[in-house]
Amino acid sequence: MVTIADVARHAGVSTSTVSYVFSGKRTISAATRRRVERSVIELGYHPNAGARALAGRRSYVLALVVPLRTDVYVPIMMEIAISVTIQARRHGYDTLLITNGEGPEGVQRVAASGLADGVILMDVQLDDARIPLVRGRRTQAALIGLPDDPSGLSCVDHDFATAGALCADHLANLGHHEIAFIGYGPGIYQRHAAYAERTLAGFRERAAQRGLRFLHRPCEGTYESTAGTFTRILGDRPGTTGFVVQNEAAIGPLLILLRTSGRTVPEDASVVALCPAHLAEQYVPTLTAVTGPARKLGQVAVEQLLRRMTAAERGEQPPDERVLLTPTLTVGQSTGPAPR
Amino acid sequence: MVTIADVARHAGVSTSTVSYVFSGKRTISAATRRRVERSVIELGYHPNAGARALAGRRSYVLALVVPLRTDVYVPIMMEIAISVTIQARRHGYDTLLITNGEGPEGVQRVAASGLADGVILMDVQLDDARIPLVRGRRTQAALIGLPDDPSGLSCVDHDFATAGALCADHLANLGHHEIAFIGYGPGIYQRHAAYAERTLAGFRERAAQRGLRFLHRPCEGTYESTAGTFTRILGDRPGTTGFVVQNEAAIGPLLILLRTSGRTVPEDASVVALCPAHLAEQYVPTLTAVTGPARKLGQVAVEQLLRRMTAAERGEQPPDERVLLTPTLTVGQSTGPAPR
DNA sequence: TTGTAAGCGTTATCAG
DNA sequence: CTGATAACGCTTACAA
Numbered sequence: 001m002v003t004i005a006d007v008a009r010h011a012g013v014s015t016s017t018v019s020y021v022f023s024g025k026r027t028i029s030a031a032t033r034r035r036v037e038r039s040v041i042e043l044g045y046h047p048n049a050g051a052r053a054l055a056g057r058r059s060y061v062l063a064l065v066v067p068l069r070t071d072v073y074v075p076i077m078m079e080i081a082i083s084v085t086i087q088a089r090r091h092g093y094d095t096l097l098i099t100n101g102e103g104p105e106g107v108q109r110v111a112a113s114g115l116a117d118g119v120i121l122m123d124v125q126l127d128d129a130r131i132p133l134v135r136g137r138r139t140q141a142a143l144i145g146l147p148d149d150p151s152g153l154s155c156v157d158h159d160f161a162t163a164g165a166l167c168a169d170h171l172a173n174l175g176h177h178e179i180a181f182i183g184y185g186p187g188i189y190q191r192h193a194a195y196a197e198r199t200l201a202g203f204r205e206r207a208a209q210r211g212l213r214f215l216h217r218p219c220e221g222t223y224e225s226t227a228g229t230f231t232r233i234l235g236d237r238p239g240t241t242g243f244v245v246q247n248e249a250a251i252g253p254l255l256i257l258l259r260t261s262g263r264t265v266p267e268d269a270s271v272v273a274l275c276p277a278h279l280a281e282q283y284v285p286t287l288t289a290v291t292g293p294a295r296k297l298g299q300v301a302v303e304q305l306l307r308r309m310t311a312a313e314r315g316e317q318p319p320d321e322r323v324l325l326t327p328t329l330t331v332g333q334s335t336g337p338a339p340r
Numbered sequence: 341m342v343t344i345a346d347v348a349r350h351a352g353v354s355t356s357t358v359s360y361v362f363s364g365k366r367t368i369s370a371a372t373r374r375r376v377e378r379s380v381i382e383l384g385y386h387p388n389a390g391a392r393a394l395a396g397r398r399s400y401v402l403a404l405v406v407p408l409r410t411d412v413y414v415p416i417m418m419e420i421a422i423s424v425t426i427q428a429r430r431h432g433y434d435t436l437l438i439t440n441g442e443g444p445e446g447v448q449r450v451a452a453s454g455l456a457d458g459v460i461l462m463d464v465q466l467d468d469a470r471i472p473l474v475r476g477r478r479t480q481a482a483l484i485g486l487p488d489d490p491s492g493l494s495c496v497d498h499d500f501a502t503a504g505a506l507c508a509d510h511l512a513n514l515g516h517h518e519i520a521f522i523g524y525g526p527g528i529y530q531r532h533a534a535y536a537e538r539t540l541a542g543f544r545e546r547a548a549q550r551g552l553r554f555l556h557r558p559c560e561g562t563y564e565s566t567a568g569t570f571t572r573i574l575g576d577r578p579g580t581t582g583f584v585v586q587n588e589a590a591i592g593p594l595l596i597l598l599r600t601s602g603r604t605v606p607e608d609a610s611v612v613a614l615c616p617a618h619l620a621e622q623y624v625p626t627l628t629a630v631t632g633p634a635r636k637l638g639q640v641a642v643e644q645l646l647r648r649m650t651a652a653e654r655g656e657q658p659p660d661e662r663v664l665l666t667p668t669l670t671v672g673q674s675t676g677p678a679p680r
Numbered sequence: 681t682t683g684t685a686a687g688c689g690t691t692a693t694c695a696g
Numbered sequence: 697c698t699g700a701t702a703a704c705g706c707t708t709a710c711a712a
Contacts, residue, residue, distance in 0.1 A: 001689090003688095003689055003690090004691095013699085015689090015691095015701095016692080016693095023691080028698085032698080048453060050399060050454055051394050052689080052690055053690090055692080055704055059389065064437070074418050078417060078418045078421075081437065082406065089442065094438070096401075096437070097434075098425070114388050252592075252622060284592070345706095353683085354683045354684075356685095366682085368681075369681060369682090388704085388706070390705080391704070395687080
């Protein structure tokens with residue numbers, strides 16, 4: 001193994017000089033810098049991570065805690081994980097993957113052992129068991145998702161209220177008056193109420209402003225449950241021409257049910273989905289969809305965490321940030337002017 | 341920060357004793373062990389990862405290299421990543437996430453710096469640029485995917501040939517004679533030919549044995565390309581009653597096209613998909629599908645890697661293993677007896 | 681069964 | 697602008 005001492009010897013400088021060439025915490029003459037850099041390449045030197053962590057008291061590793069549950073749309077989780085990894089690398093950090101299977105102790109373990117310098121929590125619940133561990137100044141964290149009480153924390157999440165409002169606006173602009181909002185099953189509302197309820201609330205408020213009549217119906221997302229929901233909706237409000245689908249799993253069934261019941265999309269009925277863009281494009285017809293910037297979620301979380309870390313390191317109070325990312329509505333083939 | 345010295349003092353023993361209590365590399369009297377364990381809990385001691393890595397010359401971290409491309413079915417990637425993480429934890433290892441965005445140097449970096457003790461490569465290409473870095477005894481690795489030349493390597497992959505054969509058998513058993521095999525677009529065949537071609541070869545061979553006539557048609561997976569493929573298939577072989585779909589993206593379009601062309605599934609046409617179980621269940625009708633054990637892929641890779649690491653550590657030759665995991669065919673509502 | 685002490689490869693503080 | 701050197705917290709011979 002090539003050590004810093006080998007490099008120093010080869011370049012004819014001291015080990016500290018080599019170290020400072022890497023860290024940039026000291027001004028180095030151009031000549032020595034060149035010599036050191038040459039030696040580094042020639043010898044194939046890679047600083048030892050363990051030694052660096054021990055002496056420097058930071059590991060340059062961020063821990064990312066992913067949920068085990070799969071009711072969150074998985075491709076999004078992956079997209080976030082990858083964007084976190086890439087963004088962390090831009091700042092010289094690596095990313096450690098932790099599953100929630102370990103429970104909150106996992107967070108504790110990597111933080112207390114110094115394996116990671118900070119933690120990013122994905123899929124944060126309203127009342128999340130991991131939060132007590134990261135509130136306060138010991139271990140710095142950034143949360144993806146907005147908990148009940150975000151005081152003392154940095155969080156980033158989608159602006160779900162705006163997402164809901166965009167759906168209402170789009171359908172209102174097209175002249176629709178009777179809308180059905182197909183939600184998640186009751187289980188989801190209990191857990192991440194934040195997610196589901198903020199969207200609904202945003203939709204409801206804007207719908208009221210725009211004078212829309214609407215019906216909210218929970219739906220498990222299976223074909224059977226969607227069929228049941230669909231039948232009830234048309235029973236209660238036969239004049240329904242607009243559908244907002246929150247539960248991605250219900251999209252496919254809904255399209256089939258519309259077709260089966262003799263309704264053409266978008267001539268007879270318009271469908272707006274709350275889902276990732278690439279999902280929306282897969283359907284026939286392609287869907288008008290409201291999508292949040294998943295990648296950005298990971299990027300912002302990394303930046304928030306790093307800001308907290310540097311503040312804490314300087315003995316300052318880490319800044320509590322709260323960022324909601326604005327979603328965008330992409331028009332597809334599934335929405336059109338209200339019939340008649 | 342609580343150090344091993346603090347624990348030693350508190351328990352009235354030496355630091356080495358504390359260390360050995362953790363590592364189990366020495367027999368410790370029940371009495372001392374208890375005292376140490378009490379102190380550990382009372383003081384809230386967590387061994388410092390950096391110091392451990394430095395002194396012990398292993399970081400207890402495995403690096404997992406994930407592809408950036410998203411043409412691989414993403415939920416599967418995530419499932420593998422999580423199963424790797426869980427399996428690694430069972431052995432006291434953590435998992436570092438590396439993206440291929442860094443290029444092969446990323447592997448080099450984490451291995452040479454001692455950040456990770458070993459590497460798991462996902463989505464291995466036939467002629468993968470990362471392979472030269474991990475062949476040979478310097479850095480131990482396990483590959484998910486089968487490269488061109490697997491000598492000196494441990495690999496695990498799906499048994500794609502069997503997957504193809506299962507499709508042929510199932511349709512043959514149901515009395516079908518004319519089959520269409522809807523493949524991936526040309527791009528995929530060039531890259532992971534392994535994946536795509538082994539499936540096709542397995543299907544082809546079994547189809548021949550069972551006396552099936554069949555047509556192989558590449559397909560990009562968009563609605564348009566699937567429609568084109570579909571039309572050509574029925575033009576060339578109007579008597580086609582069985583469809584094997586390799587490209588998951590083409591499943592939805594195919595089902596729509598069958599319905600639109602007046603064919604009922606499974607009465608008029610049977611569809612077998614090569615895709616994950618949970619995808620197969622989402623369709624209406626639910627699909628008969630051949631599925632590989634994704635989770636197991638990650639588990640086996642971890643085990644292979646750990647075996648290589650312990651062998652290398654003992655100065656032995658690491659064992660080159662090659663494991664192909666058998667897929668299973670799950671019968672859904674999309675296949676039935678051949679018509680007439 | 682336990683203790684002592686010499687590293688492990690960096691970083692960062694003092695000097696110069 | 698550069699060098700020497702004392703930590704950093706743990707593992708592991710070597711002793712006892």
